[in-house]
Amino acid sequence: MGQSRPPSDPLDPRGLIAEAYRMPGIDAVACRAIFFDWALGRSRDEGTTEAVRALHARYAAEASDHPMTAVLAEGLAAAETAGTRRTGRRRAR
Template identity: 50%
Template sequence: MKGDENDPKGLIFEAYSIEGIVKSECRTIFLDWALSLPVECETGPVLRILLAQYGAAHPDHPMTQVITEGLAGMTAPRRRGGWRSRARN
C-alpha cells in the first residue's frame, strides 16, 4: 500500500509502522506529506480516505489524532489578526 495517490511518498504508511512514534513526530511527517501532494489536490477527501484506511485499525495512534485534527482544522477557516477581525460596537 506504500506510495499510492493518497500517500505519494508512503509517509503516512511509514508513520503507522514506526514503533513508539510520538505526536510531534507525526505532525512533522504530516506536514511533509501535505507538501508532497499536487497543488490541485483537495486535502479534505484525501484525509478522510487515509483515516478510513489506517485510523480504524489504529484508533489510538498519534498519526490518527494528527489526521483527525487536520480534518477539524480544515472545516473552520477563519481570518486571523488585523483590525477588521476585531468586534465593533
C-alpha cells in the same frame, strides 16, 4: 537486477503516512512533522482534504490510539473550520 517497487498509493505516493504507522514508539510531534511533509508534497489541486479524510478512514479503525490517527483527525477538523471561515470581508461590504 534491482528490486521492484510496490505500486504507489495515490493518497500517499511517498508512503509517508503508511511509514508513520509502522514506526514503533512514534510520538505526536513526529507525526505532525510527517503530516506537514506529506501535505507540502501535494499540489494545490489534488484535493488534500479529501485525501486526509480517506487516509483517516483507512487507518482509524485499526489504529484508533495511534498518534498519526489523532493528527489526521486534527487535520480534518482544521480543514473543516477553514472551509467555514468567511474571506473577502472588505469586498463584501
